[in-house]
Amino acid sequence: MTPKLTPPNLDLFSFSCDLQIRFSDIDGYMHVNNGVYYSYFEHARALYLYQTCGWNVMEIGTVVGKTTIEYIKPIHLDDELSCMVRCTRLGNSSFDLEQLIMSKKGDGTTILSKCNTVMVSVDMKTMKPTPIPEAYRSKLLPQG
Template sequence: MQKADPATLAQEFDFSIPIQIRFSDIDGYMHVNNGVYFSYFEHARAAFLNDFCDWNVMEVGTVVGRVEIDYFRPIHLEDQIQGLVKCTRLGNSSFDIEQYLIGTTKQGKSVTFSHCKCVMVSVDMKTMKPTSIPVAFREKLSLKD
């Protein structure tokens, strides 16, 4: 996968959120541990669904069906990062989310750190079985092209 230019990405995504790098995220190699990227992407997805789509997860929840991450560049403690999120496919009960971590290094260089693709499944909170994406949320997700 070819990493995209961060300035171009920022224009292609309607939703972004700053991500705080914690000292505890740093591993023995002095960069963010690869497993922590999952948490960063999860935080950005949750904010996207809550803040941008106004998704009420107490009515209809979402679970991860599949997630894949491409690592382009290590994130260090003093880097500044933001998570970009958009929906790229809508099915009946599932939808695809595309995400990037972009930002600036301590030296001020603009970079793309990582890319994530995630398949989300809407579930009935009482049965935890897949359910159709509610119309109100479908409309908000479909606006993201």
């Protein structure tokens, strides 16, 4: 028996960006290929870090330490997509991001996929983990 998923509280997400489906993203089953989801989530993560924190990846970079994706419903060519992103944990040099791909068809929104990623802050010269700069740390987690 599959456990029932608890829907996430969308009010906890303050960042969202639109995603564009390319015709080449569609596979023989007439939906977006599962491998393309990684690209969608990566694009949204990069925008989140840049637009929310002003993160300069040429000085302190970020690399993916771990990522998991849940495929909830297939994405089709006519879906209007957005991706919500939020930080759920801050460590010394790592942080966790939760992301949702949503479809904006019709009157409501539907969650199509969920991603959890552990990001690691790295020094771009040595490529070794480095503490998350305070200027970014203060912008990653919501105040309150």
